[in-house]
Structure formats: C-alpha cells, structure tokens
Amino acid sequence: MAIKIIIVDDVLEMREMIVKMLASSELVYELVGICGNGQEALDLMKKTKADIVLMDINMPVMNGLEATQLMVENFPHVRVIMMSVQHESEYLKKAMLAGAKAYIMKPVDMDELVETIKTTYERHQYLDKPLSVETQSHDATLISFFSAKGGVGKSMLALNSSLIINEKLKKKTLLVDLDLQFGDLALMVNKQNELTIKEMFDDSPITNYEEIKPYLHNFRDGFDMLFAPKDPESAEYISSEQVKSILMILKKYYDVIIIDTGVNYNEVTLNALDLSDLIVIVTNLEVTGLKNTKLSLKVMQSLNYDETKVKLLVNMAHEKFGVTKANVQKAFSFDVIGYIPEDIKLVRNAINTGIPTIATKSSSLYKPLLSFCQSIIK
Structure with missing residues (x-):
C-alpha cells in the first residue's frame, strides 16, 4: 500500500528537492499535496487523507510547531515528521511536545528521509492494529x-x-x-x-x-x-x-x-x-x-x-x-x-x-x- 505524503516547506527549492528524493527512491508512496505553510497544510488535510506530513518549522502565516499541534489534535491518524536546520535540543523538545513523531535535520539526507518515513509509517500501522493476547509465562x-x-x-x-x-x-x-x-x-x-x-x-x-x-x-x-x-x-x-x-x-x-x-x-x-x-x-x-x-x-x-x-x-x-x-x-x-x-x-x-x-x-x-x-x- 502506498504511503500518502504531504510536503510542507516555505522554500520552493526545498520542496522540489524532497520531491526529487522521493521520486528517485524505492519508497512506495503517493504525494497528495505540497504546501508553503502550516495553514495550507491544515486546509489540505480537511480535503484529503495523508499518512505522513513532512513539516518544516520556520514558515510564514503558521509555523510548523503550531500546525503540528493542531494537526495531531484534529487528525489523530496522521504522523508528522519535523524538518529543520535548528540543531538545538530545545527545538527537538518543542517539536515532540507539539506532537511530531520524528525529527530530521536539514540539509536532508535521502536515505535518512526514506528510512524515517518508512519506520514512522510502519509503527503507525502496527499500533492501529487490534491488540492480540500473548501468553505471559515468564518471569525474567x-x-x-x-x-x-x-x-x-x-x-x-x-x-x-x-x-x-x-x-x-x-x-x-x-x-x-x-x-x-x-x-x-x-x-x-x-x-x-x-x-x-x-x-x-x-x-x-x-x-x-x-x-x-x-x-x-x-x-x-x-x-x-x-x-x-x-x-x-x-x-x-x-x-x-x-x-x-x-x-x-x-x-x-x-x-x-x-x-x-x-x-x-x-x-x-x-x-x-x-x-x-x-x-x-x-x-x-x-x-x-x-x-x-x-x-x-x-x-x-x-x-x-x-x-x-x-x-x-x-x-x-x-x-x-x-x-x-x-x-x-x-x-x-x-x-x-x-x-x-x-x-x-x-x-x-x-x-x-x-x-x-x-x-x-x-x-x-x-x-x-x-x-x-x-x-x-x-
């Protein structure tokens, strides 16, 4: 099944680069939207369903932290992967508190991008499955x-x-x-x-x-x-x-x-x-x-x-x-x-x-x- 992805970044060159990275990878995906700010991404989510949102932090109109918090509150099935040039731990902390499930540093590495998308999506799929009962016969x-x-x-x-x-x-x-x-x-x-x-x-x-x-x-x-x-x-x-x-x-x-x-x-x-x-x-x-x-x-x-x-x-x-x-x-x-x-x-x-x-x-x-x-x- 194709992973449905939205790219959110205010820099055109960054959006184009990520599109090219995804296209040249072996990832099975469907690009359902490209947005220039957080508000556009929220508006798009009301019209289409995405599994993964690649979200920049620093954007006009609505930044990535605000958009992520609203997105996970209103669309709990989606998983946000934050992207930023900010390497400080305080930004990582803010991203996770907002509801992001992963964090990628810019400049984006293609292998890291694809692997992060795959693992974040697979974890989401696993946790959505009904829980099975497993025998508890051990006491380690x-x-x-x-x-x-x-x-x-x-x-x-x-x-x-x-x-x-x-x-x-x-x-x-x-x-x-x-x-x-x-x-x-x-x-x-x-x-x-x-x-x-x-x-x-x-x-x-x-x-x-x-x-x-x-x-x-x-x-x-x-x-x-x-x-x-x-x-x-x-x-x-x-x-x-x-x-x-x-x-x-x-x-x-x-x-x-x-x-x-x-x-x-x-x-x-x-x-x-x-x-x-x-x-x-x-x-x-x-x-x-x-x-x-x-x-x-x-x-x-x-x-x-x-x-x-x-x-x-x-x-x-x-x-x-x-x-x-x-x-x-x-x-x-x-x-x-x-x-x-x-x-x-x-x-x-x-x-x-x-x-x-x-x-x-x-x-x-x-x-x-x-x-x-x-x-x-x-």
Whole structure:
C-alpha cells in the first residue's frame, strides 16, 4: 500500500528537492499535496487523507510547531515528521511536545528521509492494529552490566553474553541499552536505523507488551534488543519511572533481561540497579579501572547491595603489565565471577563490522564467556 505524503516547506527549492528524493527512491508512496505553510497544510488535510506530513518549522502565516499541534489534535491518524536546520535540543523538545513523531535535520539526507518515513509509517500501522493476547509465562531474571569507567568492554560483554544465554542456554532473552546518552549497541549490530526507546515514549503511554513490540529489534529467534536513543539530548525526555514501567511489563515475556547501563549514577541507572537480581560490574586490570571499581563497590554497599547481588567480571585479563589476578582477589571483598582474556583484534573487528563474532564457538573468548554465563544463569 502506498504511503500518502504531504510536503510542507516555505522554500520552493526545498520542496522540489524532497520531491526529487522521493521520486528517485524505492519508497512506495503517493504525494497528495505540497504546501508553503502550516495553514495550507491544515486546509489540505480537511480535503484529503495523508499518512505522513513532512513539516518544516520556520514558515510564514503558521509555523510548523503550531500546525503540528493542531494537526495531531484534529487528525489523530496522521504522523508528522519535523524538518529543520535548528540543531538545538530545545527545538527537538518543542517539536515532540507539539506532537511530531520524528525529527530530521536539514540539509536532508535521502536515505535518512526514506528510512524515517518508512519506520514512522510502519509503527503507525502496527499500533492501529487490534491488540492480540500473548501468553505471559515468564518471569525474567534481570541482570545489569555496569562499569565505573568507559572503555572496559561493558557493552561488548553484555551483547555477547546475551547471545550465548539465548543460543547455548536456550533462554528467551532481551538486551536493553540503558546508556541513554551514548549507547552503542545498535552500532555494534549494525542496526543504527532501527526504532529506539525514545520513539516508544513519543507515542501514547505504554501499558502492555503489544505496544512495546514495534520498538524491539528481533536479532534472531528468541533474542530481542531495545536500543538507546540516537542522540544524547533525547535522554532527558526519558524518566526512570517510564523505564521501570516497561521493564515490569517485559519481565513477563522473557527468561532473562540483560541491561547495559550508562557509566553514571543517574536516576535511570540507579532504578535499573535496584530492580536487578544481579549486577555485574565490569572492570579491567588497569590501575585506573580498578580504582574506579573500588569506589563503585563502596556505592553498591551504601545502597545495601551485598555479595549475592554484586559480582565482578574482569575483562581484557592479562598479567603483562604488573597487575595480577591475585592482586584483584585481594583488593575486593566482592566475588570475581570470571576473567575474560584480551583479544584486541577480534573485539575491534567485531565492533567495526557490526557482526558480534565473539559469541561464536571459534572465538578465543567463547569458552570464558560461556563459563561466565553458565555461572550467572541457573
């Protein structure tokens, strides 16, 4: 079915450029109108039905923010994608508050334009379908991966542990990227254009699993992923209570939920740690990493997390530079649950290609990771 589109921009050259981009793409669409300001778009909507409106912000007569607010109030089926040269987060916030479902920066990139139209339209179609009843036969174990220092491989370990838990341990698994400002899990599986947790909260309040499903990326059978926002400023629009509510819903549909937290102690991270059955603190054998880990363990103790809830996982383990496993065991009162050896070439290649080959049996890291996963999943 063709996606019905209206283009709204006061600049003739911009309107013509978008028309040419759409025409040269493989998108199945019908252009039902071209307007020079928000008032024209509203008048047109009374005469024709559109699925998607591409809306500029700064226009005469009626700007895009005013037009969007009136449009979503009077025509709730339509989805507005805002376009603007304004890169400030305040404009993004105003656009979303007005009711826009996506935001594209000018100059417009054709691939981004087409992908945004497709994903926004598909999400709209999915949410308009009657909800089906799905069996709630699970009560997921929540496991958070946390690190006190960036660059220790936390996200890589969270991703590959999830893959092993799903494939080898036969658990229905969900991986949630809660590093809301700088999460990289989408990049690590080469899925940067997928929907994120941000778009989920842009739509109607989430009350059940069926409303969450369109925003989950199905990586393979029994393994789903929920990605972090594409831009850091979006994090401020996601509250800890919103995150808590969806985790409580998702617990009923998975055996294991892995949470990749941010390197911080903000409300979202602290809430995730509170909800978790197990916290895996990832560190390495560098002195700076161990120092920060020790400080983090003090925070964990102040939160009344004991050794049954908090475990240490040492990544990039080697003894070439003076810090030994014995030093680590002596330094910390919490259990070290595993040591993952260093393989810089393998890890770098997996990250750069977006193919998580670390979790394959031919990998040098597979057996240590499998042993770690078996120790945390009973």
